[in-house]
Amino acid sequence: MTHLSRAGLLRLVAAAPLALGLTAPAARTASAAPGGAGADAERAVAEARRASGADPLGLLRRCVAGPVLLPTDAEYATEAAGFEVAHTPAPRLVVGATRAEDVRAAVVYALAVGAEVRVQATGHGLEDDLRDTVLVTTRRLGGVSVDPKARTATIGAGVRWREVLDAAAPHGLAPLLGSASAVGAVGYSLGGGTGLLSRQHGWAADAVRSLDVVTGDGRLRTADAKRDAELHWALRGGKSGLGVVTRAVVDLVPVTRMRGGAVFFAAADAAAVLHAWRRWAPTLPREAATSVALLALPPSLQLPPPLSGKQVVSVRFSHTGDPAAADALVAPVRTWAPVLLDSVQELPFTASDAVHTDPTDPAPTVNGGTGLRELPAAAVDALLAAAGPGSGSPLVAVELRLMGGALSEAPEVPDAVIGRGAAYSLWGLGIVAGPAGAQARPALDRMVASVGRWACPGPLNLAGGGRRDDLRTPEQRKRLEKARRRFDPAGVIG
Numbered sequence: 001m002t003h004l005s006r007a008g009l010l011r012l013v014a015a016a017p018l019a020l021g022l023t024a025p026a027a028r029t030a031s032a033a034p035g036g037a038g039a040d041a042e043r044a045v046a047e048a049r050r051a052s053g054a055d056p057l058g059l060l061r062r063c064v065a066g067p068v069l070l071p072t073d074a075e076y077a078t079e080a081a082g083f084e085v086a087h088t089p090a091p092r093l094v095v096g097a098t099r100a101e102d103v104r105a106a107v108v109y110a111l112a113v114g115a116e117v118r119v120q121a122t123g124h125g126l127e128d129d130l131r132d133t134v135l136v137t138t139r140r141l142g143g144v145s146v147d148p149k150a151r152t153a154t155i156g157a158g159v160r161w162r163e164v165l166d167a168a169a170p171h172g173l174a175p176l177l178g179s180a181s182a183v184g185a186v187g188y189s190l191g192g193g194t195g196l197l198s199r200q201h202g203w204a205a206d207a208v209r210s211l212d213v214v215t216g217d218g219r220l221r222t223a224d225a226k227r228d229a230e231l232h233w234a235l236r237g238g239k240s241g242l243g244v245v246t247r248a249v250v251d252l253v254p255v256t257r258m259r260g261g262a263v264f265f266a267a268a269d270a271a272a273v274l275h276a277w278r279r280w281a282p283t284l285p286r287e288a289a290t291s292v293a294l295l296a297l298p299p300s301l302q303l304p305p306p307l308s309g310k311q312v313v314s315v316r317f318s319h320t321g322d323p324a325a326a327d328a329l330v331a332p333v334r335t336w337a338p339v340l341l342d343s344v345q346e347l348p349f350t351a352s353d354a355v356h357t358d359p360t361d362p363a364p365t366v367n368g369g370t371g372l373r374e375l376p377a378a379a380v381d382a383l384l385a386a387a388g389p390g391s392g393s394p395l396v397a398v399e400l401r402l403m404g405g406a407l408s409e410a411p412e413v414p415d416a417v418i419g420r421g422a423a424y425s426l427w428g429l430g431i432v433a434g435p436a437g438a439q440a441r442p443a444l445d446r447m448v449a450s451v452g453r454w455a456c457p458g459p460l461n462l463a464g465g466g467r468r469d470d471l472r473t474p475e476q477r478k479r480l481e482k483a484r485r486r487f488d489p490a491g492v493i494g
């Protein structure tokens with residue numbers, strides 16, 4: 001193997017999927033039959049081993065243009081680190097992908113050595129320590145190009161929403177990002193993706209036109225409504241266990257400005273504010289988004305004095321329609337209790353982070369939540385008893401988000417998103433370091449259990465706990481499992 005030139009090695013890796021015998025559509029269809037997937041998996045592994053020869057790591061190093069880092073390498077820890085620092089990533093090795101071919105080489109290597117492939121763009125969604133995996137980092141897969149006529153953006157897998165926002169804005173367009181523009185556009189979209197524009201324009205996953213993806217069989221495919229349509233369905237909302245996306249084309253929407261911000265109240269007024277919010281929120285039109293959050297804010301010079309170090313209730317509001325209509329809609333909020341601070345104002349849409357003001361510094365946290373079919377008074381009371389002020393809950397954020405509108409509707413091109421039946425989503429966040437660190441997870445569980453009577457599947461991105469196939473209907477789970485067996489027969493993609 002080692003006598004081959006670099007070009008020869010690249011050709012070998014490029015040819016590996018062919019050698020895996022997985023390219024013939026007939027063979028792939030057969031793999032979906034009971035027993036077929038196992039045979040395909042064995043073949044995939046055997047052929048990857050043969051392609052990699054006696055020195056899979058040597059082959060990987062020669063084929064990958066980006067860094068290949070082992071735990072003994074100085075840059076390893078920095079390359080593997082992400083925004084979530086509750087876990088210290090300890091993969092077997094890290095491949096810093098610079099192009100789709102690097103990702104293919106990583107997948108073939110993982111097949112050959114029997115390791116799982118995991119992907120990281122920003123680490124906002126890191127949920128374990130990645131032990132014994134092959135970690136593909138996508139941050140070098142950059143680039144955003146906007147097609148103003150088609151109203152689309154073509155984005156590299158490592159791109160954060162901030163870059164898409166900034167590239168789209170000069171054309172009067174915006175992407176369907178979430179509450180924080182530092183989140184990765186691809187990971188967010190694969191998990192569904194609910195943000196300020198979603199009640200009007202739907203899930204971010206619905207807006208994904210096409211995906212370039214290296215599937216678990218080592219092939220680079222383009223999945224859209226016509227080509228590999230089942231993969232296109234599965235990735236958009238299915239998120240994990242299929243492949244590593246290298247590039248995506250997403251729809252943009254015509255938005256340039258908003259009325260947006262938050263009205264803050266003291267935690268002592270939490271009951272009055274939450275009950276008022278639950279009556280007011282469902283009356284809002286689609287161009288409005290809102291959430292209410294119980295927040296334990298840290299002492300910080302960056303926070304205005306009325307908020308620094310305080311427990312507060314924050315009513316977030318945004319509206320992209322007529323400004324006068326927005327002002328009339330938000331006015332009643334200011335009467336619910338004495339206002340500590342009111343930041344609702346006219347903003348360029350590029351400043352949409354100002355609505356939720358999510359933390360921008362890494363912290364060791366655990367988070368999760370559920371969808372809610374409805375939010376009667378009893379549900380608010382139960383939530384306040386479990387996680388409200390005076391409950392002893394160590395959670396630093398407990399958020400109710402209004403869903404509905406386009407989030408409840410079927411998309412033009414079907415996908416594997418879950419949570420369309422939720423009228424609200426409930427999400428909590430706890431710090432897992434310090435004296436109360438061990439109590440964060442149980443407190444999160446208590447928060448979710450408190451509203452169990454009204455619960456239904458909510459956004460996958462906000463559910464916590466990884467894949468969460470338990471939230472899917474049996475039909476959706478079956479279809480997704482079938483897609484995973486077909487595109488990742490050896491189950492190499494985590």
Ligand SMILES: Cc1cc2nc3c(=O)[nH]c(=O)nc-3n(C[C@H](O)[C@H](O)[C@H](O)COP(=O)(O)OP(=O)(O)OC[C@H]3O[C@@H](n4cnc5c(N)ncnc54)[C@H](O)[C@@H]3O)c2cc1C
Pocket residue numbers: 082119120121122123124125126138157177178179180182183184185186187188190191192193194195239240243244245246358359459461462494
């Ligand atoms: C501060 C903050 C605010 C948030 N706000 C929202 C919100 O408003 N709405 C919402 O829906 N979610 C929100 N989230 C959740 C967020 O969408 C998920 O955590 C998402 O997975 C983050 O994606 P990432 O790529 O940035 O993170 P990463 O940790 O890099 O990736 C997370 C996962 O995404 C998948 N993934 C990433 N890139 C690829 C790829 N190229 N190919 C295949 N799979 C890939 C993998 O499964 C990976 O494990 C928020 C999270 C944080 C921390």
